[in-house]
Amino acid sequence: MIAKFDVAVIGGGIVGLAHAWMAARRGLSVVLFDRSPRAEGATVRNFGMIWPIGQPSGELYATALRSRELWLELDEQSVVKAAQCGSLHLAHHDDEHAVLEEFSSGGTHDCRLLSVAETLTAAPIANPTGLKGSMWSPTELRVDPRVAAASIAAWLESSQGVTRHFGSPIAEVDNGNITAADGRQWQAERIIICSGSDLKTLFPEVLASSGLRLCKLQMLRTVAQTGSVHQDAHIASGLTLRHYTSFGHCPSLQKVKDRVAAQNPLLDRYGIHVMATRSDSGELILGDSHEYNDDISPFDKAEIDELILLELQKIIQLQNWTIKERWHGVYAKHSSLPIFEAEPQPNLHVCVGPGGAGMTMSFGLADRSWNRWTGK
Ligand SMILES: Cc1cc2nc3c(=O)[nH]c(=O)nc-3n(C[C@H](O)[C@H](O)[C@H](O)COP(=O)(O)OP(=O)(O)OC[C@H]3O[C@@H](n4cnc5c(N)ncnc54)[C@H](O)[C@@H]3O)c2cc1C
DSSP states (O other): OOEEEEEEEEOOSHHHHHHHHHHHHTTOOEEEEESSSSOOSGGGTSOOEEOGGGSOTTHHHHHHHHHHHHHHHHHHTTSSOOBOOOEEEEEOSHHHHHHHHHHHHTOSSSOEEEOHHHHHHHOTTBOOTTOOEEEEESOOEEOOHHHHHHHHHHHHHHHSOOEEEESOOEEEEETTEEEETTSOEEEEEEEEEOOTTOOSSSSHHHHHTTTEEEEEEEEEEEOOOOSSOOOOSEEEOGGGGGTOGGGTTOTTHHHHHHHHHHHOHHHHHTTOOOEEEEOTTSOEEEEOOOEEGGGOOSSOOHHHHHHHHHHHHHHBOOSOOOEEEEEEEEEEEESSOSSEEEEEETTEEEEEOBGGGHHHHHHHHHHHHHHHHHOO
16 A cells, blocks of 8 residues: 655755654654665755854845754754854955944844954954954854754654655656655655755756756865864854855945955855864864856866865964865755745645755745745
8 A cells, every 4th residue: 555644755955854844843744755875965065054144134034043943943852963153254354344344234133243352262263364353143053964964864753753765766756646766656745855956856847947056065174173272153254255145235345356356266266265163073174165067077176175275274273284074065056046946736846956055044944835835
């Protein structure tokens, strides 16, 4: 007999986990699929930064803050550790400091400027050479992406009644019927496809015309830093101001962009902006770059890693810059939507492509979708 569920979610990355959790919270029976025995996509390859400060004011910032609440709920229930570490945007140029002044005086986000002395206290690893100050935001969280997805999936199964079929590639979805590559079948009233950067397997024609682009990011991890310096807050650079849309309205941003483009065009070519955060074992996770579609190669570029390290060495000082690991991740991204959504058949939803903010936005976006679908 074919097993029947209220909801089937395909994809065990953060988008799929979010949709499965929000369905289970509403008392629905849920089955969750992933093609791998455990998630291996963008969800385990990221910084683990829950980053509301990167979202523009209004609905998107509110959605990020809703996600943050839900991460903290998982922390309270000991499902994941979500540290309330906050973030610091360091300014090493007057134009970067001007953007931070303009942004923080807007009153839209919970943040404030710190002097050079305050910055060095809050960020002991900040490079004092040329430092102009920083912007502190208390809202950011740190999770360990390498354990979070597996922990949430296990908890959904053990405590939320979700049936899990990992190691099950789904080959076809049609009118409530789900068929795995090995021929097994299930049925569901509502099906949600959260297939991440795989734009070719399920509903490829919908995804081909979606406006989604693939983006590859290179990342590095140092060896554990020894000694007494304890850096808690995530660190972002002046280069980061070019990346997140929340700073888009600041009049001085163009000056930052023009200066960076004139000083080193490779930073724009490879979409490099630099950030750093620490792991629980004291390693620093460093990144990142952005290469799109046809520029994506399976082979990582040493030149990109060198540029990332060079820019980071301008803004932070580490005892030991030895790199322990290098990797890359790929996500799907839409140019204007926080996530691409389509309903190619009744009660069949394609939810793909939260771009570089999937860890930050997915819980809030899924909660919003379930409110829309069920009215609760
Ligand atoms: C290097 C890097 C750094 C990042 N840093 C951050 C950050 O700090 N903060 C932040 O908010 N965001 C960050 N992001 C973005 C975030 O990681 C992504 O937006 C998010 O993980 C995307 O989640 P997803 O569920 O859509 O995709 P994925 O994590 O790729 O999951 C999709 C899943 O679907 C499964 N799947 C696909 N097709 C099928 C099928 N046919 N059958 C069964 N299973 C299928 C795949 O196996 C996969 O597990 C970063 C991303 C990268 C790459």
